[in-house]
Amino acid sequence: MATINVNLISGRSIQQGVAIEGGKEKPAYRTAAGIIELDPSDLKKLGAWKNTNVKVTSDFGSVIVKATETSQGPHPGLGFIPMGPWANAIIDPNTYSTGMPTFKGVPVKVEVAINEPILLGIELVQKLCGVK
């Protein structure tokens, strides 16, 4: 199965903003933020249809999200996961003595994981923390 390497950034999307105010326990939050937006050319390299579940892995962890085609491209080589627990499962926590983790610019590997489930936001954090 093909894998691709992209540079990951995270940040706000309006869908994520609506979902956090609508309730982070709801599936709509996962739909809005449990995704990775990829350039069409990167999806092609990955050999995946849009809306395929993928595993995204960095030096700091891995997470299952849905690969979607970006609406704010083209940005080949760049992946975008909206801010939230899915992005934060894999971003670089190093602050380099500034207090600020490196939320943008994390090298990640993306591979198809069609049978893996995408967890809800609260569920994901509880599982990763070993609570519940």
Next chain:
Amino acid sequence: MTKTITDVICPFCGTLCDDVEVVVSDDGKQLLEVYNACVIGTEKFLHSQSKDRVTRPRLHQPDGSWKEISYDEAAEYTAQMLANAKKPLMFGWSSTNCEAQSVGNEIAEITRACCDNTAATCHGTSLIAIQDIGLPSCTLGEIKNRADRVIFWGCNPAHAHPRHMSRYSIFPRGFFTSKGQMSRKMIVVDPRVTDTAKMADVHLQVEQGKDYELLNALRVAFKGEWLPDVVAGIPKEKIREAADMMKSGRFGIIFFGMGVTQSLGKNHNIDEAIAVTKDLNEYTKFSIMPMRGHYNVTGSGEVFAWQFGFPYAVDLTRGFARYNPGDTSTIDLLIRGEVDAMFTIGSDPGAHFPISAVKQFAHLPSVCIDPHLTPTSGVSKLHVPVAFNGVETGGNCYRMDNVPIDCRKVVEPPEGMLTDEQFLIKVRDRVRQLKGAA
């Protein structure tokens, strides 16, 4: 009969829109409709009315279930936790009012806590840069009336501050900008072709993480000096075009966001952006402003600075305020495992901190004060739901340009629910008893 309340303040982002209209039922207990707010603000107002809302404090049981307790019991738990901890961390504050923040600071002082706000993960590095070289800034009103050059650097207001462009920066017709967007030139710097970038006169699709280089190249271009053919993925002709556009304006503004504060370089990126602003003032009038995220993160910085002398990352463990980002900042404290109790209010570190930091506090004594169910409440030992600030209680908040605006109460909270401030006062009074403070 319903009532329409006008001039309501929206408690979502730092734009703090003050023209929202809300329709409430005659008895003032139900919020029915919201006008003028963006889709996120509307959702915030309407979510306060959801039927599945948690209305009483809940203690996490060992079997994973939740046990409902009273606010008095919750205040006792919180006070005991803070009073017994050696180094408690009090984090959040950005989605509550300044009055509650001030009470929180009293508790922090008595319990010798570390206190920090959400600038830790948004504009903390901007604050470091501002302390380095200052901030030539202005108000959003000045921008509306004067700005004819608007630069969005590493920010995407179309998504994160949805009404910013229509109320202040691009579309409104101001005193000296009577043609609205026709009288303004817009430059967007972003590695993606964001919905904001699609509207720009010039989009500089910078290579991610190369903001410092591009800012530096702009300073060179202002002076007409030699440039390499390509800097940060941008051809030199385009850099010169953007530089000339900036210099030729009458009043310019640089708005900057997470694209520069969170990428490598961090505070140094902002240093350089402020230096660009300083350079531009040799040719015309230019200002710079951080795009603050939470509606009262600016207020939290103001209250911390007023009471402790520093805007975030304050450590009171020695009985006086210390500030040293990287040492006293939340993420570093958590990752080093230095804190032994976690108190969260008005923010969601469970969702927005790196998971390695969340893992650290998930197994500590912890209290989460938040009207919503969140990943933070999901891993906290005690969840205290409170009234929505800006919807069910008023209070002072600061807009992103440091203008204080009083939020308004538009609807009654569910019966028996406390506000942040009321709950914190209970905790403060009990902590005083426990610590024998005056």
